[in-house]
Amino acid sequence: MTRRLKGLLHGALVPLVVLAVWEACSRAGFVSAIVLPAPTAVAAKWWQSLLPAQAYDAATQSRLAWLLSGELIQDAASSLYRVVVGFLVGGGLALPLGLAMGAKPRVYDLCNPLVQVLRPIPPIAYIPLAILWFGLGNPPAVFLIAIGAFFPVLMNTIAGVRNxxxxxxxxxxxxxxxxxxxxxxxxxxxxxxxxxxxxxxxxGTAFIVVIVSEMIAVNDGLGFRILEAREFMWSDKIIAGMFTIGLLGLALDTGVSRLNNHLLRWHRGLEH
Amino acid sequence: MTQIVASKVQKVFRTAGLEVVALKDIDLAIGKGEFVCLLGPSGCGKSTLLNAIAGFSLPTGGTITVDGRPVAAPGPDRGMVFQEYALFPWMTVAQNIAFGLEVQKMPKAEIAARVDQLLGMLNLKDFRDRFPKDLSGGMRQRVAIARILALDSPIMLMDEPFGALDALTRRNLQDELLRIWSATGKTIIFVTHSIEESIYLADRIVVMTYRPGTIKRDQRVALARPRDPAAAEFNELKRELSRLVMAEQQRHAAEEMGMYPP
Structure with a gap:
């Protein structure tokens, strides 16, 4: 237990020093609060956006819905929803195609040239087409995320079957x-x-693309929120949003990694 | 009763314009229930012959028949035990053993009973739900043997199955194999480069030559079982076979020196 505590303290050392220096710089007035607000100000903003904006009203909503009605939670949920749907569409199409291309050389020869040409195009480059085809709202965002998720799953599935x-x-x-x-x-x-x-x-790619797509196509989500905050020069809100993006990304990756460890518990590479 | 017949079997590998005659004019008849060792230096084609009988790599000339039918593809009537175990790492011990039976659509209850019996027979009861990565080499090879025994194939093909194991584990498994063989009456073709192993196990030792792979000697082993590797007759046979194998080994070495002069 003490060893764990020591490890925790050890890992916290560098972030704490960085925060302290940052706080000191802001308090000393080296940088303006608009350019770089103090970490305490960011934390206060983050906490404020996390909590429900309205007072609890038992007549219109349940306790749980009220607790989750904070702006940050709503935005994080919207972003997560887009990541999941986009990934399911992209990965869901990539998996069967990858299996077929890996197992059948004829399918591979047929599809590979097109795949190789499309693969280097970054999902961001599809933004104009996405808006032209799907307008605004969730559909273009899901489309972009699906493209971002499609190629990594496809390429790895082909390699997996072939190896x-x-x-x-x-x-x-x-x-x-x-x-x-x-x-x-x-x-x-x-x-x-x-x-x-x-x-x-x-x-991981889907998560990058969701932030970008929210900056152009929709009216909620973490990507939209930090861009909106920029318009008002709310830099504390921008940084609080970025921090939330980091947390959500970390949570997603931890979840996938847990799933990995469970599904691959037979795998030699995971021997302790 | 003759079960496996190889006649005029030939196998030529062509790679990058190079032609290697791995097997030439192999004539071999193996009776039902016989324990035959294919012995020779590495590269002499003993594994090639085994793979041809298994149906993994068909001969380029001649024929191999099992129970009168020509071998065309691998099948569960000729169960193979590989040196590298080849267990499915994503299946537990019990699932590995059951897999071949599921493929044959055996009823679930029957599979469970058969798996239990084999786990007991090979001392694997405590490991039934482990994955292969958690087992020692000897344990893994036990599971591989159990997987083939589950199929109840009349013929067991073994490609240097104990080659990667330490001496004690190896002797242990050799004894277990002999016990299983005498209990089940299977035909066993066992590839090895260990002279002692072949004398310890086989009814018959087929000594093969190095490129082209031909049969140099077909030796019956008349020693009573259990055999004692320290006994005089055992060692006499060992000396004689050593001479044969060493001569092949030296010819092989000389040829390689000729191919790649110093």
């Missing part, structure tokens, strides 16, 4: 396994370490 160790295929054929069972029970699980690595990268 299945031949010894597993021989062992399975020796047991009398048919083609479909071979695919579902042997090739797919053997490829999961690659596929899940792709999922992790894909979610």
């Amino acid at each position: 299945v160790d031949g010894i597993y295929l021989r062992a399975a054929k020796n047991l009398g396994v048919g083609e479909w069972t071979l695919f579902v029970r042997v090739i797919l699980p053997a490829a999961t370490p690659y596929i899940l690595a792709g999922v992790r990268i894909g979610i």
Whole structure:
């Protein structure tokens, strides 16, 4: 327990020093509060945006809904929703295509040239088309996020299927396994370490793209909120929003990493 | 009763314009229930012959038949135990053993009973829900053997299965294999480069030559079981086979020196 505490203190040292220096600079008046507000001011703003804006009114809402009605929580929920839907669309299309391209050289030869040409285009470059095709609101945002998630999942799934160790295929054929069972029970699980690595990268990309897409297409979400705060020069709110983006990203990645560890508990690479 | 017949089997590998005759004019008849060791220096084609019988890599000439039918593809009637175990790492011990039976659509209750029996037979009961990564090499090879025994294939093909194990574990598994063999009456073809292992295990030792792979000697082992590696007859046979294998080994070395002069 004391060792854990020590580790925690050790890890907190650098952030605390940075915060202290930052606070001191602001208090001493080296920088204007509009350019760089003090960390205490940012924290106060963050807390304020986290809490519900209106007083609790039992007639119109439940206690829980009231507790979650703070602006930050609402924005984080909107962003998370877009990430999840966009990722499910992009990853959901990439997985079957990747499996087919990895397993069947003919499908690979057919699709690979197009994939290679489209892959280097950053999702941001699709913004004009996204707005032209889908207007404003969630659809263009989901479209952009899906594109961001699509390619990492696709490329890793192809690599995963292609790199299945031949010894597993021989062992399975020796047991009398048919083609479909071979695919579902042997090739797919053997490829999961690659596929899940792709999922992790894909979610990371989706998270970057959601912030960008919220800056152009919608009226809520963390990306929209920090851009809106800029218009009013509320730099404390900008930084509080950025901090929330960081927290949400960390939570997402931790969640995916937990899922990884569970699904790959058989994997040698995870030996302690 | 003859079960496996190889006649005039030939295997030529062509890679980058280079032609390697791995097997040449192999004639071999193996009876039901026989324990045959294929012995020879590495590169002599013993694994190639085993893979041809398994159906993984068909011969370029001649024929191999099992129970009168020509071998065309791998199948559960010829269960293979690989040196590198080849267990499915995402399946637990019990799932690995059950997989071949699920493929054959055996009823669930029957699979469970068979798996339990095999776990007991190979001393794996405490490990049934472990993943292969948590097992030692000897344990993994036990699971691989159990996986093949589950299929109840009449023929077991073993490709240097104990090659990566330490001496004690190896002797242990050799004894277990002999016990299983005498209890089940399976035909076993066992590839090894260890002369002692082949004498300890086999009814019959087929000594192979290095490129082209041919049969140099087909030696019956008449020693009573359990065999004692310290006994005089055991060592006499060991000396004789050593001479044969060493001669091949030296020819192999000389050839490689010729190919890559110092």
